[in-house]
Amino acid sequence: MTKGKINVSVDNIFPLIKKFLYSDHEIFLRELISNASDATLKLKHLHKLGEAKIDYGSPKIEVKIDKKAGKLHVIDQGLGMTKEEVEKYINEVAFSGAEEFLDQYKDKLEDSGIIGHFGLGFYSAFMVSEKVEIKTKSYKNEPAVHWSCDGSPEFSLEECDKQDRGTEIILHLDKDSKEFLEETRIKTLLNKYNKFMPVPIKFGTKVETLPLPEGAAKDAKPETKTVDNIINNTNPAWTIPPAELKDEDYKAFYRELYPMQFEAPLFQIHLNVDYPFNLTGILYFPKLNNELNLQKDRIQLYQNQVFVTDNVEGIVPEFLTMLRGVIDSPDIPLNVSRSYLQADGAVKKISSYISRKVADKLQAMFKEDRSAFENKWNDIKIVIEYGMLSDDKFNEKADKFALYPTVAEDYFTLEEFKNKVKDHQTDKNDKLVLLYASNVEEQHGYIEQAKIKGYEVLLLDSPIVSHVIQKLEASNEKLSFVRIDSDHIDNLIKKDDTVISKLSDDEKTNFEALLKKQISEDQYAVQLEAMDSSAPPFLITQPEFMRRMKEMQQTGGGGGMFGMGNLPEMYNLVVNVNHELIGKILSTKTADKQQRLIKQGVDLARLSQGLLKGEELTGFISRSYELIK
Ligand code: ADP
Ligand code: MG
Numbered sequence: 307m308t309k310g311k312i313n314v315s316v317d318n319i320f321p322l323i324k325k326f327l328y329s330d331h332e333i334f335l336r337e338l339i340s341n342a343s344d345a346t347l348k349l350k351h352l353h354k355l356g357e358a359k360i361d362y363g364s365p366k367i368e369v370k371i372d373k374k375a376g377k378l379h380v381i382d383q384g385l386g387m388t389k390e391e392v393e394k395y396i397n398e399v400a401f402s403g404a405e406e407f408l409d410q411y412k413d414k415l416e417d418s419g420i421i422g423h424f425g426l427g428f429y430s431a432f433m434v435s436e437k438v439e440i441k442t443k444s445y446k447n448e449p450a451v452h453w454s455c456d457g458s459p460e461f462s463l464e465e466c467d468k469q470d471r472g473t474e475i476i477l478h479l480d481k482d483s484k485e486f487l488e489e490t491r492i493k494t495l496l497n498k499y500n501k502f503m504p505v506p507i508k509f510g511t512k513v514e515t516l517p518l519p520e521g522a523a524k525d526a527k528p529e530t531k532t533v534d535n536i537i538n539n540t541n542p543a544w545t546i547p548p549a550e551l552k553d554e555d556y557k558a559f560y561r562e563l564y565p566m567q568f569e570a571p572l573f574q575i576h577l578n579v580d581y582p583f584n585l586t587g588i589l590y591f592p593k594l595n596n597e598l599n600l601q602k603d604r605i606q607l608y609q610n611q612v613f614v615t616d617n618v619e620g621i622v623p624e625f626l627t628m629l630r631g632v633i634d635s636p637d638i639p640l641n642v643s644r645s646y647l648q649a650d651g652a653v654k655k656i657s658s659y660i661s662r663k664v665a666d667k668l669q670a671m672f673k674e675d676r677s678a679f680e681n682k683w684n685d686i687k688i689v690i691e692y693g694m695l696s697d698d699k700f701n702e703k704a705d706k707f708a709l710y711p712t713v714a715e716d717y718f719t720l721e722e723f724k725n726k727v728k729d730h731q732t733d734k735n736d737k738l739v740l741l742y743a744s745n746v747e748e749q750h751g752y753i754e755q756a757k758i759k760g761y762e763v764l765l766l767d768s769p770i771v772s773h774v775i776q777k778l779e780a781s782n783e784k785l786s787f788v789r790i791d792s793d794h795i796d797n798l799i800k801k802d803d804t805v806i807s808k809l810s811d812d813e814k815t816n817f818e819a820l821l822k823k824q825i826s827e828d829q830y831a832v833q834l835e836a837m838d839s840s841a842p843p844f845l846i847t848q849p850e851f852m853r854r855m856k857e858m859q860q861t862g863g864g865g866g867m868f869g870m871g872n873l874p875e876m877y878n879l880v881v882n883v884n885h886e887l888i889g890k891i892l893s894t895k896t897a898d899k900q901q902r903l904i905k906q907g908v909d910l911a912r913l914s915q916g917l918l919k920g921e922e923l924t925g926f927i928s929r930s931y932e933l934i935k
Pocket of ligand 2: 337
């Protein structure tokens with residue numbers, strides 16, 4: 307038997323390992339299973355090359371709880387280790403790896419991002435154990451060995467009688483780690499980290515009911531059989547070539563990834579590159595409607611089929627973090643901080659590759675079946691718009707497939723739409739004015755006014771669209787977007803044909819004075835306009851600029867020029883002096899009745915903007931009943 311001292315410069319590395327992020331203690335199991343899987347795949351490789359003259363069989367990894375003895379076993383049928391290899395890989399290599407890792411880790415405790423996910427390897431077993439044993443037999447014809455270490459730098463190493471090829475790691479769990487003797491705890495961990503690992507992992511057994519043989523009697527009892535409980539799918543969809551997968555396979559894999567998601571994804575993008583970096587994965591577009599923040603069921607990051615994290619910030623472009631799915635890459639450095647990760651050249655390339663692939667896929671879908679793409683638009687627009695705002699390269703490509711639906715549900719690209727309306731909707735200053743609504747129901751009256759003029763109205767209702775149109779205007783000074791209720795229609799698209807006022811200047815002044823008795827100036831800015839007599843007499847509008855800035859402020863960024871304070875709501879009261887009612891009010895004899903008519907008129911305008919509420923609405927309704935009595 308060999309007794310030895312692990313050759314380290316810091317004697318207190320074990321206490322350090324124990325202190326290592328408490329919440330991350332659970333990763334020891336992933337590390338041990340990864341090693342078992344590596345050992346199995348290495349043997350498979352050697353076998354294929356003809357270098358290991360063995361019966362490879364169908365090896366699996368087993369995780370076993372021995373509750374009575376307080377032990378947890380991880381057993382593999384991989385290539386095993388000889389005595390020399392244990393000395394080299396466990397006592398020297400693994401240990402120096404752990405030491406190096408902790409050294410690096412010490413000053414970065416505050417950075418709880420991705421760091422800590424990888425790197426500690428075999429020695430992470432000491433985070434949860436008072437003693438760790440290894441029993442291992444190499445595929446080479448050499449005696450099995452038993453290594454044992456109680457958490458001090460001293461270890462023992464001796465021959466033992468293990469018969470089968472492979473390695474068994476035995477953890478004597480310490481008193482703070484008894485949770486890992488619970489079956490449900492281990493099950494949860496296996497499901498989180500090892501669900502898609504390439505070697506079958508057995509955890510206990512289960513009873514399977516066999517199908518009844520053909521022609522069996524009606525009351526025959528089906529036979530049952532006890533089989534290994536294999537917890538993983540060794541061939542997840544992302545590892546299969548895209549050409550071999552059907553849409554159903556992708557959908558089935560989505561359900562496997564997110565068992566609690568009942569709604570099927572809209573479509574998916576299979577990522578698959580091996581140069582200049584290695585990356586596979588599947589990104590799903592879920593139905594997003596107008597949701598902005600989705601915290602659960604996020605994209606999962608794997609390294610060679612081992613789960614690492616579901617925080618892919620910095621690796622996947624930000625606008626795509628709203629998607630679901632997996633990415634798997636051995637080329638993402640993981641034991642570094644987030645800020646380092648974001649600056650890393652390889653990671654940047656990965657991120658821009660993903661962005662490009664998504665843009666190409668959207669473009670192809672648009673080309674292949676435009677109407678199907680149009681049908682999906684409302685469920686995916688938020689991702690695309692977010693991409694247009696945050697990713698310049700994506701923005702360039704999005705020109706070709708970003709859609710602008712009209713209130714009549716026709717879908718155009720911006721270019722198409724501009725061409726369609728340019729003759730009729732260019733104003734006298736040569737600006738092309740694109741009218742839009744944000745809600746067909748609430749802005750119905752305003753949309754009708756535009757229709758009378760023969761204008762097209764877009765329906766732009768995503769929560770971030772104000773940022774998008776701001777950006778589009780910034781890159782094209784001859785283009786302007788105005789919401790349909792931001793002024794009266796003749797002002798939205800100013801043409802040369804001025805309507806002649808039916809009221810004299812004196813009459814206008816008179817009317818304004820009457821109006822001021824009813825409404826205060828800080829409530830509405832009054833605007834007397836000569837419009838078509840068919841246009842409404844009173845109209846409440848909300849100027850585009852202030853409203854848009856306010857919206858941008860609410861969804862982040864953009865409105866920053868106003869500081870953090872909340873912007874006020876601003877409304878105008880437009881009076882159409884050419885409407886019959888205005889003339890009638892002016893010629894009404896009693897001041898009392900004049901005021902009643904004005905109040906009723908203004909309230910109707912407020913009602914149509916959804917601004918009449920509470921006590922004022924109640925008052926308006928009882929007055930209206932009086933009128934029709
Ligand atoms: P890494 O896996 O990154 O190499 P570890 O600390 O996890 O680092 O493991 C150190 C080394 O110990 C491995 O590279 C391998 O040579 C050896 N090893 C660990 N576990 C096993 C195992 N189950 N079977 C065979 N070799 C193992
Ligand atoms: Mg390892």
